Amino acid sequence: MSASYHQFCPVAKAMELLDERWTLLIVRELVSGSCRFNDLRRGLPRMSPTLLSKRLQQLAAAGVVERRPGDGEVRYGLTPAGQELRPIVEAVGAWGIRWIGEIGDADLDPKLLLWDMRRNIDHAAVPPGRTVVAVTFPDVRAPHPRAWWLVIAGGEADVCDEDPGHEVTVSLTAELRALVQVWRGDRSWTETLRSGQLRVHGPEAVRRTLPGWFTLSVFASVPRPPASVSA
Known part of the structure; x- marks a missing residue:
C-alpha cells in the first residue's frame, strides 16, 4: 500500500x-x-x-x-x-x-481496444458457427501489430495478433483513433464510415448487421455535457 x-x-x-x-x-x-x-x-x-x-x-x-x-x-x-x-x-x-475528453496518441492501444470489443459482444447477434473479424489499422506503428483477428464461436471470443488461419467473415480497415471514438460513443459508426476513416469489406448482409454484434463500451451511452459547458 x-x-x-x-x-x-x-x-x-x-x-x-x-x-x-x-x-x-x-x-x-x-x-x-x-x-x-x-x-x-x-x-x-x-x-x-x-x-x-x-x-x-x-x-x-x-x-x-x-x-x-x-x-x-x-x-x-x-x-x-x-x-x-x-x-x-x-x-x-x-x-x-x-x-476528460482529450485522448493523446499514447493513449491509443489496439490491443486494449480489441480486448474490450471481445468482451462486449452480443453473441446472439453474431452469425452461427465460427465468425472471424479481421481488423487492420494502417496508421499503427511498431511495437503494435497493424493486423488483428477477432475469432467468435460457441459463445466465446478470442483476440489474435497473428493470423489464426480461419476464413475471414468480414474485414475492417480503420484509423485507430476513429475506431476508439466509435467504441467510446464519441461518434457514430455511420458518421465514421462516411468519413472514410472506417471501411468494411464483406458480404452486404454481414456489413449491415456488423455494428449490432458489439454493445460498445459500457460508457458509450453516458450523456456528454453541452460543448459550451465542457469548454
Missing part, C-alpha cells in the same frame, strides 16, 4: 489502497469479468507481470480480492468488499468520459 496520509478520514484511508498506480484499473478488469492472470494482463497490456502480481497480493491482503485455485489454474475474484467498488469504478468512468 502507498504511504499513509495520516488522516482518520475514510476517504484518505481508502485512497491509501486505491491510489496506488494501476490498482483501480485491476479492479476495473475484475469488475469487467476477467478472472485469470493472463486475462488481466491483456486488459492491462502496459503493466508488467511482476507489478500485476504485487498489486493482486496487496488487494488480497486488504480483503478486496480473493484467489480461487482450481483446475490447475488460479483464478481471481472480488470479495464482497471488492464488489462494493463496482459502482465507484462505474462512476469514475462515467465522470471521465463526460469531463
Whole structure:
C-alpha cells in the first residue's frame, strides 16, 4: 500500500489502497469479468507481470480480492468488499468520459481496444458457427501489430495478433483513433464510415448487421455535457 496520509478520514484511508498506480484499473478488469492472470494482463497490456502480481497480493491482503485455485489454474475474484467498488469504478468512468475528453496518441492501444470489443459482444447477434473479424489499422506503428483477428464461436471470443488461419467473415480497415471514438460513443459508426476513416469489406448482409454484434463500451451511452459547458 502507498504511504499513509495520516488522516482518520475514510476517504484518505481508502485512497491509501486505491491510489496506488494501476490498482483501480485491476479492479476495473475484475469488475469487467476477467478472472485469470493472463486475462488481466491483456486488459492491462502496459503493466508488467511482476507489478500485476504485487498489486493482486496487496488487494488480497486488504480483503478486496480473493484467489480461487482450481483446475490447475488460479483464478481471481472480488470479495464482497471488492464488489462494493463496482459502482465507484462505474462512476469514475462515467465522470471521465463526460469531463476528460482529450485522448493523446499514447493513449491509443489496439490491443486494449480489441480486448474490450471481445468482451462486449452480443453473441446472439453474431452469425452461427465460427465468425472471424479481421481488423487492420494502417496508421499503427511498431511495437503494435497493424493486423488483428477477432475469432467468435460457441459463445466465446478470442483476440489474435497473428493470423489464426480461419476464413475471414468480414474485414475492417480503420484509423485507430476513429475506431476508439466509435467504441467510446464519441461518434457514430455511420458518421465514421462516411468519413472514410472506417471501411468494411464483406458480404452486404454481414456489413449491415456488423455494428449490432458489439454493445460498445459500457460508457458509450453516458450523456456528454453541452460543448459550451465542457469548454
